[in-house]
Amino acid sequence: QVQLQESGPGLVKPSGTLSLTCAVSGGSISSTNWWSWVRQPPGKGLEWIGEIYHIGNTNQNPSLKSRVTISVDKSKNHFSLQLRSVTAADTAVYYCARAGYCSGGSCYRFFDYWGQGTLVTVSS
Amino acid sequence: EIVLTQSPGTLSLSPGERATLSCRASQSVSSNYLAWYQQKPGQAPSLLIYGASSRATGIPDRFSGSGSGTDFTLTISRLEPEDFAVFYCQQYGSSPITFGQGTRLEIK
Numbered sequence: 001q002v003q004l005q006e007s008g009p010g011l012v013k014p015s016g017t018l019s020l021t022c023a024v025s026g027g028s029i030s031s032t033n034w035w036s037w038v039r040q041p042p043g044k045g046l047e048w049i050g051e052i053y054h055i056g057n058t059n060q061n062p063s064l065k066s067r068v069t070i071s072v073d074k075s076k077n078h079f080s081l082q083l084r085s086v087t088a089a090d091t092a093v094y095y096c097a098r099a100g101y102c103s104g105g106s107c108y109r110f111f112d113y114w115g116q117g118t119l120v121t122v123s124s
Numbered sequence: 125e126i127v128l129t130q131s132p133g134t135l136s137l138s139p140g141e142r143a144t145l146s147c148r149a150s151q152s153v154s155s156n157y158l159a160w161y162q163q164k165p166g167q168a169p170s171l172l173i174y175g176a177s178s179r180a181t182g183i184p185d186r187f188s189g190s191g192s193g194t195d196f197t198l199t200i201s202r203l204e205p206e207d208f209a210v211f212y213c214q215q216y217g218s219s220p221i222t223f224g225q226g227t228r229l230e231i232k
Binding site for chain 2: 036045046047048051059060061062063095097099100108109110111112114115116117
């Protein structure tokens with residue numbers, strides 16, 4: 001059973017950088033899956049932030065692309081998110097998730113495993 | 125990007141009743157790459173349906189998905205008390221991945 005666990009500071013100052021890590025257990029981050037970050041502002045809906053494949057390929061939501069870096073550390077079986085120049089609008093529960101699977105050259109990016117989520121508040 | 129519009133915003137029903145939730149896309153969803161999730165308070169979303177109509181592992185058969193192109197439906201045939209939650213659709217046929225705004229299913 002794959003499990004994901006987010007970790008990182010729960011409070012970030014405005015204009016600072018939000019940094020989170022997602023530890024993957026029960027499976028290898030080098031499997032044929034993409035690994036994503038999704039966020040949810042309090043009381044609101046879900047927003048996809050971006051994804052990474054274990055060889056380092058990344059995709060980001062254009063709405064956040066200029067501020068987002070996603071990286072992977074295969075030796076630690078985890079992947080990370082950095083979001084720069086944060087404002088109060090970036091306050092949200094941040095989830096990491098596994099995106100389905102890839103097969104025959106196609107990837108099916110529905111999210112079958114999720115972390116429990118971590119609330120990050122942007123405030124001075 | 126593909127905008128997903130879910131309706132209704134809130135659905136009030138009683139246990140045992142049938143629920144029909146709609147998800148409409150601003151343009152055709154490639155290969156019907158449409159998923160549905162259930163989210164209970166304080167929890168992460170949980171996958172119900174992928175590929176518009178395939179149930180995820182362990183999902184009861186009272187949950188079913190249908191539709192194609194721009195119009196998709198999630199049906200819960202007979203509501204159980206544990207089904208009341210917020211439901212989201214998600215398209216993964218085009219980048220960026222997008223979600224609908226959610227439908228809240230509440231007990232009448």
